[in-house]
Amino acid sequence: MATLQIDACSRWFGNVVAVNDVTMTVGPGITGLLGPNGAGKSTLIHMLGGFLPPSAGTVTLDGATIWKNQEVYRTIGIVTEREATYDFLTGKQFVRASAELHGLADPGAAAHRALETVAMTDAQDRKVGEYSKGMKQRVKMASALVHDPAVLLLDEPFNGMDPRQRLHLIELLRDMGAEGRTVLFSSHILEEVELLAHQIEVVVSGRHAASGDYREIRRLMIDRPHRYTITSSDNRSLASALVADGSTAGVSIDGDVLRVQASEFLRFAALLPRVARDADVRLLQVTPSDESLESVFSYLVESSSRASSRTSSRTPARATASPATRERS
Numbered sequence: 001m002a003t004l005q006i007d008a009c010s011r012w013f014g015n016v017v018a019v020n021d022v023t024m025t026v027g028p029g030i031t032g033l034l035g036p037n038g039a040g041k042s043t044l045i046h047m048l049g050g051f052l053p054p055s056a057g058t059v060t061l062d063g064a065t066i067w068k069n070q071e072v073y074r075t076i077g078i079v080t081e082r083e084a085t086y087d088f089l090t091g092k093q094f095v096r097a098s099a100e101l102h103g104l105a106d107p108g109a110a111a112h113r114a115l116e117t118v119a120m121t122d123a124q125d126r127k128v129g130e131y132s133k134g135m136k137q138r139v140k141m142a143s144a145l146v147h148d149p150a151v152l153l154l155d156e157p158f159n160g161m162d163p164r165q166r167l168h169l170i171e172l173l174r175d176m177g178a179e180g181r182t183v184l185f186s187s188h189i190l191e192e193v194e195l196l197a198h199q200i201e202v203v204v205s206g207r208h209a210a211s212g213d214y215r216e217i218r219r220l221m222i223d224r225p226h227r228y229t230i231t232s233s234d235n236r237s238l239a240s241a242l243v244a245d246g247s248t249a250g251v252s253i254d255g256d257v258l259r260v261q262a263s264e265f266l267r268f269a270a271l272l273p274r275v276a277r278d279a280d281v282r283l284l285q286v287t288p289s290d291e292s293l294e295s296v297f298s299y300l301v302e303s304s305s306r307a308s309s310r311t312s313s314r315t316p317a318r319a320t321a322s323p324a325t326r327e328r329s
């Protein structure tokens with residue numbers, strides 16, 4: 001079982017602070033690294049993969065420094081976002097070269113196994129330069145898996161994949177996670193993160209904005225209005241009862257449904273059944289209408305930008321759903 005630890009880590013390039021005082025733990029299973037363009041995801045992945053040293057702080061695997069540590073490199077597989085591959089090699093040669101660089105005893109067998117894992121044996125004798133984007137991604141994946149690493153880091157692995165390839169990669173990563181490997185992938189395709197990751201780490205402007213299950217993160221943001229769509233036995237009576245109580249920010253009737261904006265999640269969750277019972281109304285369906293990762297993300301981006309406009313560029317901002325908030329709840 002491999003655990004990655006990023007501790008008070010910053011990385012800057014000249015005046016640009018790409019990663020700003022991030023502390024994060026990534027354990028076995030699948031973790032999604034989420035953030036807008038330029039948030040620092042690739043920089044974090046490069047530091048975890050041993051491609052870059054941190055400018056400050058530490059990046060370790062099971063307590064061992066990753067940077068320039070060959071022993072650690074043996075246990076890490078990394079698929080970078082970079083398009084560049086050795087186009088003149090066949091898929092098989094490309095993966096085998098990686099096996100040889102790792103000094104594996106039987107590079108041919110290891111390459112074959114890895115190509116089988118990503119379902120690329122049929123195309124293994126074609127030149128990488130002739131592959132589609134998705135096929136290139138898979139062969140890069142095979143090359144990262146060739147030494148059977150305990151840790152797998154993937155930067156935007158779904159880029160350029162068609163839906164079938166995407167599904168295949170989702171299954172593959174699920175299997176890797178289930179085997180107890182530590183899998184960290186970055187993506188801007190929110191549905192994939194939501195579908196795949198048991199744990200989500202959000203970075204915004206180089207800062208660690210949130211950590212946890214996305215629904216959990218969402219619920220922690222109790223200072224943000226939550227929207228619900230409700231159907232009940234008597235929407236009109238329920239609407240007036242909710243308005244009279246005064247703890248909702250907005251109530252409107254929209255055809256057969258009631259749309260409610262609650263100012264506090266926890267309070268509203270306790271209040272709604274009580275108000276319904278007192279008004280003699282039966283609740284038929286209560287659906288959160290904005291609990292997607294997209295809305296969580298927009299909120300975090302907004303709150304982190306608000307915080308960063310108040311702080312200097314090297315001071316970490318605390319968004320509402322930062323780990324510190326989590327501990328308090």
Ligand SMILES: Nc1ncnc2c1ncn2[C@@H]1O[C@H](COP(=O)(O)OP(=O)(O)OP(=O)(O)O)[C@@H](O)[C@H]1O
Binds near residue numbers: 013016036040044
């Ligand atoms: N080698 C470099 N030299 C200078 N600036 C860099 C370098 N690498 C990254 N940066 C800057 O650091 C910031 C974070 O970049 P990074 O690539 O880590 O973000 P990202 O979240 O992966 O973005 P994207 O999703 O667009 O790939 C950006 O402002 C970027 O321009």
